[in-house]
Amino acid sequence: MKPLYRNLFLLFGIAAIIVMLCTFDVNYAELYRHLTRAGLYLPAVIGVWIFVYAFNAWAFQIIVNSGTHSKHLSYKHAYKLTVSGFAFSYTTPFGFGGGPYRVMELSSYIGVPRAMSSVVLYSMMHIFSHICLWSTAAVLFAIIYTEKMTPFLWTLFGIFTIVLIVVLFVFHLCYKKGVIVKLFKPLLYLPIAKKWARKFYNEYADDMQKVDDNIAYLHSQPKAFYLSLLSESVARVINALEYYFILLSLGVSLTFWDAILVLAFSSLIGNILFFLPMQLGAREGGLSLIVKILDLSAPGLGIFTSLYTRVRELVWIFIGVGLVKIGNKKIMHD
DSSP: OOHHHHHHHHHHHHHHHHHHHHOOSSOHHHHHHHHHHHTTHHHHHHHHHHHHHHHHHHHHHHHHHTSSSSOEEOHHHHHHHHHHHHHHHHTSGGGOSHHHHHHHHHHHHHOHHHHHHHHHHHHHHHHHHHHHHHHHHHHHHHHHTGGGOOHHHHHHHHHHHHHHHHHHHHHHHHHHHOSHHHHHGGGGGOTTTHHHHHHHHHHHHHHHHHHHHHHHHHHTOHHHHHHHHHHHHHHHHHHHHHHHHHHHHTTOOOOHHHHHHHHHHHHHHHHHTTTSGGGTTHHHHHHHHHHHHTTOOOTTHHHHHHHHHHHHHHHHHHHHHHHTTSSOTTSEEO
16 A cells, blocks of 8 residues: 555544544543443453454455465454454444455555455455354344243344345355445446446446456355354454453343343444444444343443443554554565
8 A cells, every 4th residue: 555545544543533532421530430440341341352353354364365366465464454444444434444444455465356355255254244143142042031032022033034044145146246246237227326337337347347256256165265254253252252341340140142142232233323433322222222131231331331342442443543554564475
């Protein structure tokens, strides 16, 4: 990536950190009081993400190195791109920022089509691992908390199962044949965009098809596909420790399975409202609902959860933004 573009990402990240610091819902004296009350649980919550990102980075490395090119992405650089990429995703609407950053860092080594296909593939794998988490959690809830399954919840479970089957079928088609061209083609018939879309498509149709071909290529490599999915799934399970520590700090007695259910439901709500920067309020709302269903409620749950997660995000965004200017030589090698 050109130094100018890297500096622009750095400036954006710094601006995002300043905005976050200025928009905490509590004053700094109250924030300090809450954080000191958290004790060792707060560093534990922050530290969990060392391991979450470790498995995210491994999945990303597998996908990039499984492409149709001779370059190799080292694990330490995969970790750097993962942390920085998620930092920019956290701070932009629709989680848009992380993808372009990763593409621009990789494209000078393997070209834009291959870089874009790797990033799109990783995003699809990341989403797919969440779908696996939500599915597992739904089954766990139905088994462990059968007595709580009202007719309304059974109806939701049935609707969720039908939607899941449709989504898995769509993902299968996307992996098998690619997704970029299919997503772009409707723009060719949209009145307000078809003129621009037609010009863009005529100019870049071959590159877009190359991206789809590279996406389909990974699907033809079962070992790489399932290893990356396994790594992302392990990251989701480790992520449950964040909510486990948060609830323990509030004196709530729970099992690790409960923590997985809490993570799954709160992340489901957060991803449904993905257009909000940092999913502000969405995860907390989902968390409040699921802990009530599981009878895990505690005084100040919403406030403390918001503080824990926002501080953790701020720390990792700070680290990710800082890594933008570190270790940029020979990100990929032969």
